[in-house]
Amino acid sequence: MKQTVKAVFLLGLVCLTTAFLFGGGAGEKAPKYPTKPIDMIAPAGAGGGWDLTIRTVAKVLTDTKLVPVPLPVTNKPGGGGGVNLAYMQTKKGADNLIAVYSPPLLLINLNGSSPYSYKNTTPLAALITDYGAFVVAKNSKYTSIAQVMEDLKKDPSSVVIGGTSAVGSMDHIQFLIMARAAGVKDLKKIKYVSFQEGSGPAQVLGGHIHLLSTGLSDVRGLLQSGDLRGLAQTGPERVTTDVLKDIPTCKEQGINEVFRNWRGLFGPPEMPEYAVNYWRKTLAEMVKTPEWDAACKQNGWTKNYMDAPDFMAFLDKTNEDYKAVLGEIGMLKQ
Amino acid sequence: MDVILSNLSLGLQVALQPINIFWVTLGGLLGTVIGMLPGLGPATGVAVLLPLTFTMGPVGALITMAGGYYGAMFGGSRSSILINTPGDGAAIAATFDGYPLAMKGRAEAALAISAIASFIGGMISTIVMIFTAVPVARLAIKFGPAEYFLLMVFALSATAAMSKTNVVKGFISLFLGLMVSTVGLDAQSGVSRFTFGILELQGGIDFLIIILGIYALGEVFKSFRMIHEGTRKVQTKFGPIWITKEDWKRSWLPILRSTPLGFFVGVLPGAGGTMAALMAYNNEKNLSKHPEEFGKGAIEGLAAPEAANNAASVGALIPMMTLGIPGSGTTAVMMGALLMLGLQPGPLLFEKHPDIAWGMIASMIIGNVICIIINMPLAKMLVRVLAVPARYLFPIVLGLAFIGTYAINNMVTDLFIMIIFGLIGLFMEKADIPTSPMILAGIVGGMMEQSFRQARLISGGDWSIFWGSPICVTLILLTIASIVWPIVKELKRKKGTG
Numbered sequence: 001m002k003q004t005v006k007a008v009f010l011l012g013l014v015c016l017t018t019a020f021l022f023g024g025g026a027g028e029k030a031p032k033y034p035t036k037p038i039d040m041i042a043p044a045g046a047g048g049g050w051d052l053t054i055r056t057v058a059k060v061l062t063d064t065k066l067v068p069v070p071l072p073v074t075n076k077p078g079g080g081g082g083v084n085l086a087y088m089q090t091k092k093g094a095d096n097l098i099a100v101y102s103p104p105l106l107l108i109n110l111n112g113s114s115p116y117s118y119k120n121t122t123p124l125a126a127l128i129t130d131y132g133a134f135v136v137a138k139n140s141k142y143t144s145i146a147q148v149m150e151d152l153k154k155d156p157s158s159v160v161i162g163g164t165s166a167v168g169s170m171d172h173i174q175f176l177i178m179a180r181a182a183g184v185k186d187l188k189k190i191k192y193v194s195f196q197e198g199s200g201p202a203q204v205l206g207g208h209i210h211l212l213s214t215g216l217s218d219v220r221g222l223l224q225s226g227d228l229r230g231l232a233q234t235g236p237e238r239v240t241t242d243v244l245k246d247i248p249t250c251k252e253q254g255i256n257e258v259f260r261n262w263r264g265l266f267g268p269p270e271m272p273e274y275a276v277n278y279w280r281k282t283l284a285e286m287v288k289t290p291e292w293d294a295a296c297k298q299n300g301w302t303k304n305y306m307d308a309p310d311f312m313a314f315l316d317k318t319n320e321d322y323k324a325v326l327g328e329i330g331m332l333k334q
Numbered sequence: 335m336d337v338i339l340s341n342l343s344l345g346l347q348v349a350l351q352p353i354n355i356f357w358v359t360l361g362g363l364l365g366t367v368i369g370m371l372p373g374l375g376p377a378t379g380v381a382v383l384l385p386l387t388f389t390m391g392p393v394g395a396l397i398t399m400a401g402g403y404y405g406a407m408f409g410g411s412r413s414s415i416l417i418n419t420p421g422d423g424a425a426i427a428a429t430f431d432g433y434p435l436a437m438k439g440r441a442e443a444a445l446a447i448s449a450i451a452s453f454i455g456g457m458i459s460t461i462v463m464i465f466t467a468v469p470v471a472r473l474a475i476k477f478g479p480a481e482y483f484l485l486m487v488f489a490l491s492a493t494a495a496m497s498k499t500n501v502v503k504g505f506i507s508l509f510l511g512l513m514v515s516t517v518g519l520d521a522q523s524g525v526s527r528f529t530f531g532i533l534e535l536q537g538g539i540d541f542l543i544i545i546l547g548i549y550a551l552g553e554v555f556k557s558f559r560m561i562h563e564g565t566r567k568v569q570t571k572f573g574p575i576w577i578t579k580e581d582w583k584r585s586w587l588p589i590l591r592s593t594p595l596g597f598f599v600g601v602l603p604g605a606g607g608t609m610a611a612l613m614a615y616n617n618e619k620n621l622s623k624h625p626e627e628f629g630k631g632a633i634e635g636l637a638a639p640e641a642a643n644n645a646a647s648v649g650a651l652i653p654m655m656t657l658g659i660p661g662s663g664t665t666a667v668m669m670g671a672l673l674m675l676g677l678q679p680g681p682l683l684f685e686k687h688p689d690i691a692w693g694m695i696a697s698m699i700i701g702n703v704i705c706i707i708i709n710m711p712l713a714k715m716l717v718r719v720l721a722v723p724a725r726y727l728f729p730i731v732l733g734l735a736f737i738g739t740y741a742i743n744n745m746v747t748d749l750f751i752m753i754i755f756g757l758i759g760l761f762m763e764k765a766d767i768p769t770s771p772m773i774l775a776g777i778v779g780g781m782m783e784q785s786f787r788q789a790r791l792i793s794g795g796d797w798s799i800f801w802g803s804p805i806c807v808t809l810i811l812l813t814i815a816s817i818v819w820p821i822v823k824e825l826k827r828k829k830g831t832g
Contacts, residue, residue, distance in 0.1 A: 221680015
């Protein structure tokens with residue numbers, strides 16, 4: 001019997017530890033703001049771009065003591081961010097959660113995989129821009145993006161493009177935007193293969209696909225070692241972090257187009273005004289700190305701060321741009 | 335060779351610093367405990383450690399997280415053996431023979447062999463990693479969609495081994511699993527399939543939820559009657575945690591065979607420990623002289639997958655370390671941590687930061703020793719779970735299953751999905767349909783379908799891509815062998831007896 005009691009006690013202890021590790025307090029409205037922890041949400045698994053961004057924000061805000069309350073990061077993966085977007089609809093008017101989003105926020109709505117869009121959130125600020133990159137294996141016959149586009153013009157199905165996001169989402173669309181600007185007709189016929197998790201780079205290294213459409217900072221290690229060759233980056237001018245400065249922009253190669261992987265923070269719909277004001281002010285201060293500078297430099301991000309009104313206007317315009325491309329490949333679901 | 339040894343000695347210098355020994359112990363211990371809890375596997379273990387690592391240097395962070403990773407592999411099978419509920423996906427194969435062993439009153443041996451097999455699998459893989467990390471990673475990238483597809487087919491051929499008596503029922507289970515794996519947003523077309531407008535289903539159904547539903551809930555449902563009748567056997571006397579000579583004689587070869595298999599499957603991005611363990615189990619059942627004992631408490635049926643999943647966890651670190659490609663959720667978290675600490679994983683990591691890369695690898699040698707030292711006395715305590723009467727044990731199992739399920743995606747919807755699968759599991763049990771083919775199909779089905787379509791898209795519909803490389807041909811032959819071999823063996827046996 002004594003052993004039984006001991007074992008029950010042990011199991012109970014395990015339960016308590018778990019509850020401690022995974023429990024989290026939910027905040028309530030308070031006159032003074034913020035007094036309770038704020039949930040910082042990455043709408044994807046740990047380790048990805050969104051996760052890295054929100055963790056960096058939480059860390060800088062805590063290190064610089066700009067926000068006096070704890071900022072625990074929660075991962076809510078699924079549906080390319082759509083699952084969290086639906087979750088935020090259930091938190092209408094809450095002041096205690098903030099999520100990070102980027103182009104997929106618009107794309108998943110336009111391509112029909114989410115009924116909600118950026119209009120069902122409260123945009124707080126744009127923080128950074130990461131750019132896309134088109135890379136090939138070091139023994140590829142392609143040395144410039146122009147050559148790829150030439151081949152595509154002759155036969156749109158002659159080059160196999162790979163990426164990590166689903167068809168109709170970011171990696172796919174950023175390539176199509178460039179192809180369209182380069183004068184490739186029949187965007188629908190371009191072969192795009194979506195790979196799971198982080199296996200895209202392995203596929204281009206192994207020669208299974210011709211070109212990988214990806215984030216500029218996602219393949220830095222392989223670019224540094226020379227295993228991958230960067231054909232183009234999608235920014236208006238070159239990002240200058242270490243090896244990335246050697247990759248020409250699409251503009252330099254005669255494709256007059258830019259694709260920005262902007263990232264910003266969003267509150268739930270109808271976030272109270274005091275909370276919105278607090279975060280607009282705090283984030284404006286955060287982007288001026290040296291800690292933020294250092295973090296951006298380390299991750300190869302371009303600073304791109306936009307306050308809420310500017311950000312909203314930017315989102316409206318960008319949404320129209322994406323709409324045009326999705327319409328052209330027949331993926332627009334509105 | 336000299337270079338490797340001098341690198342290794344550099345690594346050992348780093349790993350043997352007292353602070354780093356502390357980190358690897360902490361990582362191993364936390365990993366073991368988290369791995370033990372149903373539903374919480376290495377990915378959760380490493381994610382829990384994530385905020386902590388921001389305060390350490392990159393070496394400490396990597397060492398701690400790697401410790402958490404293989405520690406979880408050590409711990410994952412504890413609950414498989416004791417309460418028939420896998421701690422994580424990779425420990426599912428440990429329920430097949432581990433739980434029957436415990437029910438036969440041999441829990442001590444089961445816990446011991448699983449720790450020993452984990453240790454040997456982890457240790458050999460670490461040593462292999464030291465000498466072959468780079469060439470192995472180069473081999474792994476030769477796996478394109480066609481190769482992946484065939485690998486998944488090979489894994490599914492294990493169904494034959496899992497359907498204990500009735501092959502048709504095995505296939506019913508298999509197809510149920512394949513159907514479940516099609517739920518969610520389809521990456522190749524961007525279309526939602528079978529989500530019925532429920533946004534939470536867009537990410538697909540995590541196989542861990544299926545496992546928790548079928549095993550944890552299923553076990554509770556099954557034993558529901560026993561709670562009142564008090565017929566669940568309660569073990570009160572416990573022996574030392576060790577194995578007999580006979581156990582070892584049966585297990586050593588399966589451990590050695592399963593280690594390289596697990597290691598290589600682990601290296602492949604996207605494949606992972608669960609597949610490695612199931613393939614090892616199937617493999618051993620095919621090679622065994624007494625396959626009829628499998629599923630009824632064959633000790634080698636526990637030793638093989640345990641060695642394989644630890645070997646896989648070591649292998650999975652290779653693409654991340656040498657190429658900067660995270661092949662699994664767990665290594666993706668680790669890579670995220672490295673980026674936050676200002677380190678760029680990739681081919682140059684070994685050149686630019688040899689102390690970090692080799693420090694981590696050397697720490698794994700120490701970590702494996704520490705894990706087995708932690709696990710033996712821990713097993714002595716844990717085995718007493720078997721002394722807990724069902725009326726106390728099952729509510730706790732239920733609680734853990736719900737916590738574990740919620741922790742996967744932080745979604746309430748998953749709790750309902752788990753309950754539904756618990757009921758499905760109960761009906762399957764009543765109809766005598768094996769559940770493991772369904773789970774295996776749930777794990778590999780999604781990837782099998784995606785890689786099939788990726789391959790067809792790349793080749794422009796040309797089928798020859800599926801036999802176009804030596805790897806493809808090898809995999810096809812292996813699949814045929816694994817289906818035909820048991821039949822041939824059965825025929826031979828029948829001939830022999832009559």
